[in-house]
Amino acid sequence: MKKLVIYSVILTIISCAEVKNNSPSETAKIVAESFYYGDKATLKEHTTASGYANLSSIQEMFTEDKNSESNFKVVDKVIKGEVAWIKYSTAYDFKPGVFKLVQEDGQWKVTHNGPREKGPF
16 A cells, blocks of 8 residues: 555656646747747747757847736747747737747757748748
8 A cells, every 4th residue: 555655646746747748839939938038048948959049149139028018929820740830929029920840859949940941921
């Protein structure tokens, strides 16, 4: 009986410690808000190495007050296998932005899309 209780507690701890697998839309919202709020740790966690390098290099020009509302809205999305495109709008931009996401280690992460890369929008 003791072993059963111990295994149950261990299993509960392990299951609660799992990393949450966000959808592409949720990941895009996290990245957009962390970008505008200047949260580099969160930005790095939800982007690929090239995506982080690209976004962090221009992040300081676009920081907003952390108490302001981002009003993040998904305008359109396309998911094809392990690549997703999210078109979004925020209160901080006049025109919608687009994130390209890829799956890396089972997690959706925003990556850098090249200037000649054609997305679905």
